[in-house]
Amino acid sequence: MVEIRHARPSDYGRVIGVVDAWWGGRQMAPMLPRLFFLHFEGTSFVAEVEGELAGFLCGFLSQTHPDEAYVHFLGVDPDRRGQGIGHALYERFFEAVRPLGRTVVRAVTSPGNVGSVEFHQRLGFEVERVAENYDGLGGDRVLLVKRLDLAPASE
Amino acid sequence: MVEIRHARPSDYGRVIGVVDAWWGGRQMAPMLPRLFFLHFEGTSFVAEVEGELAGFLCGFLSQTHPDEAYVHFLGVDPDRRGQGIGHALYERFFEAVRPLGRTVVRAVTSPGNVGSVEFHQRLGFEVERVAENYDGLGGDRVLLVKRLDLAPASE
Numbered sequence: 001m002v003e004i005r006h007a008r009p010s011d012y013g014r015v016i017g018v019v020d021a022w023w024g025g026r027q028m029a030p031m032l033p034r035l036f037f038l039h040f041e042g043t044s045f046v047a048e049v050e051g052e053l054a055g056f057l058c059g060f061l062s063q064t065h066p067d068e069a070y071v072h073f074l075g076v077d078p079d080r081r082g083q084g085i086g087h088a089l090y091e092r093f094f095e096a097v098r099p100l101g102r103t104v105v106r107a108v109t110s111p112g113n114v115g116s117v118e119f120h121q122r123l124g125f126e127v128e129r130v131a132e133n134y135d136g137l138g139g140d141r142v143l144l145v146k147r148l149d150l151a152p153a154s155e
Numbered sequence: 156m157v158e159i160r161h162a163r164p165s166d167y168g169r170v171i172g173v174v175d176a177w178w179g180g181r182q183m184a185p186m187l188p189r190l191f192f193l194h195f196e197g198t199s200f201v202a203e204v205e206g207e208l209a210g211f212l213c214g215f216l217s218q219t220h221p222d223e224a225y226v227h228f229l230g231v232d233p234d235r236r237g238q239g240i241g242h243a244l245y246e247r248f249f250e251a252v253r254p255l256g257r258t259v260v261r262a263v264t265s266p267g268n269v270g271s272v273e274f275h276q277r278l279g280f281e282v283e284r285v286a287e288n289y290d291g292l293g294g295d296r297v298l299l300v301k302r303l304d305l306a307p308a309s310e
Binding site for chain 1: 171172182184185186187188189190193194195196197198215216217218219220223225227289290291292294
């Protein structure tokens with residue numbers, strides 16, 4: 001059973017302890033300072049299985065664009081991929097931001113991370129474009145956007 | 156003459172091109188993704204001298220704590236330090252967040268960056284504590300806080 005709840009500041013330690021390993025050894029920790037767990041609790045979530053960290057999502061509401069929300073980080077334990085955890089985290093994010101009038105959700109990922117691009121496309125994201133040096137020199141990014149209906153779709 | 160204005164998305168390229176050099180060669184760019192220039196324009200500023208980048212500040216309003224604002228990054232061209240540019244950037248930030256009821260401003264810096272700690276203290280920040288591994292393993296941080304009066308002080 002996967003349980004999803006809002007992230008708390010105290011979750012940061014566990015997340016930062018696994019994030020490099022979950023990304024196959026890439027040094028990801030500098031991109032995820034503690035501030036995301038302190039100041040964006042309402043739009044950040046963790047997934048747990050029997051109390052063990054299985055995934056997390058850090059997002060926020062754009063303070064420039066009143067109709068936009070942004071997902072900065074999504075991670076799922078490699079041993080638990082393919083079980084819908086990333087999907088469920090995103091759905092909780094959509095449910096949190098849609099009532100606030102945030103109908104545009106943006107995220108970026110690395111062009112080399114084909115699995116991530118495909119995952120986002122299955123969730124309804126479109127690839128806007130691939131931008132070279134988007135996040136600094138060598139930081140090429142795939143720009144992703146999903147438009148939410150203001151009224152949740154019936155299921 | 157130093158001119159301070161809100162940061163625009165188009166400023167990101169110049170900033171990210173100098174940030175490592177301004178920090179004496181430390182690899183800072185991964186901590187400063189483009190998102191800060193896209194989604195927090197109202198609380199981010201650049202300083203220019205005759206059109207040339209002299210400094211910048213990236214901050215945001217906490218979405219967890221309605222009375223807090225946070226400064227994520229402040230940089231000043233090493234050749235222009237001691238001219239009050241960092242001070243002026245912070246004052247613009249305080250002016251932007253105070254009318255929104257943000258009376259607590261937080262920032263963090265590295266314990267080894269004594270100049271930064273002293274700079275913040277001159278601006279009225281207090282050192283709350285030094286936290287080991289605050290931003291992940293090895294990421295020790297000095298936690299700084301400044302309380303703003305709701306009514307601006309007369310000068």
